[in-house]
Amino acid sequence: xxxxxxxxxxxxxxxxxxxxxxxxxxxxxxxxxxxxxxxxxxxxxxxxxxxxxxxxxxxxxxxxxxxxxxxxxxxxxxxxxxxxxxxxxxxxxxxxxxxxx
Amino acid sequence: xxxxxxxxxxxxxxxxxxxxxxxxxxxxxxxxxxxxxxxxxxxxxxxxxxxxxxxxxxxxxxxxxxxxxxxxxxxxxxxxxxxxxxxxxxxxxxxxxxxxxxxxxxxxxxxxxxxxxxxxxxxxxxxxxxxxxxxxxxx
Numbered sequence: 001x002x003x004x005x006x007x008x009x010x011x012x013x014x015x016x017x018x019x020x021x022x023x024x025x026x027x028x029x030x031x032x033x034x035x036x037x038x039x040x041x042x043x044x045x046x047x048x049x050x051x052x053x054x055x056x057x058x059x060x061x062x063x064x065x066x067x068x069x070x071x072x073x074x075x076x077x078x079x080x081x082x083x084x085x086x087x088x089x090x091x092x093x094x095x096x097x098x099x100x101x
Numbered sequence: 102x103x104x105x106x107x108x109x110x111x112x113x114x115x116x117x118x119x120x121x122x123x124x125x126x127x128x129x130x131x132x133x134x135x136x137x138x139x140x141x142x143x144x145x146x147x148x149x150x151x152x153x154x155x156x157x158x159x160x161x162x163x164x165x166x167x168x169x170x171x172x173x174x175x176x177x178x179x180x181x182x183x184x185x186x187x188x189x190x191x192x193x194x195x196x197x198x199x200x201x202x203x204x205x206x207x208x209x210x211x212x213x214x215x216x217x218x219x220x221x222x223x224x225x226x227x228x229x230x231x232x233x234x235x236x237x238x239x240x
Binding site: 090091092094096 | 117124125164167172173174180183186187
């Protein structure tokens with residue numbers, strides 16, 4: 001199914017998992033996760049005043065929210081996913097650059 | 102041309118790492134400001150949590166473990182940090198990470214450019230499929 005342009009399979013309601021009625025809970029495969037992340041911003045990079053071909057060095061700044069504690073993925077809002085796949089606890093936001101050389 | 106300089110990508114990688122570090126440390130500061138207001142009164146749903154013991158405030162850190170992969174993480178490892186951010190059955194969310202990011206997105210991008218030392222401009226509204234293929238000699 002598609003929710004907020006993200007692909008997911010609904011497995012349990014958020015109430016089942018104790019998250020109140022805030023949003024729904026989905027499980028995804030790793031390929032779905034990458035498909036679900038949308039770039040927030042793209043930088044055009046210049047070198048010596050000349051634009052570098054963006055295909056040669058494409059740079060995105062993206063963000064994710066990561067919730068760590070068990071094996072769940074919770075979509076919170078359009079541009080954010082909570083990914084929870086590790087054993088350590090906490091909540092984090094990740095900034096990352098994706099490049100294609 | 103880029104191909105003539107074998108260190109080009111190495112230099113770019115370092116610049117991007119520096120940019121990410123600057124962005125992340127800026128965001129960390131903004132998060133700390135957001136959750137740095139001493140309570141009581143306690144925060145209302147939708148507001149960032151007020152300072153109580155100060156543990157959450159102190160726990161906000163930048164993690165550079167994935168910096169070589171051009172990823173940087175900012176957050177808290179305190180057990181109740183996710184409860185405040187996303188809520189529980191008994192507690193409505195008090196988002197502080199997402200709010201801090203959203204309210205400062207433009208500045209975070211500026212810090213990235215400053216930190217990286219790149220001559221960069223910010224563009225939006227196009228995706229990878231819109232990007233033309235490179236032509237030899239274009240760079």
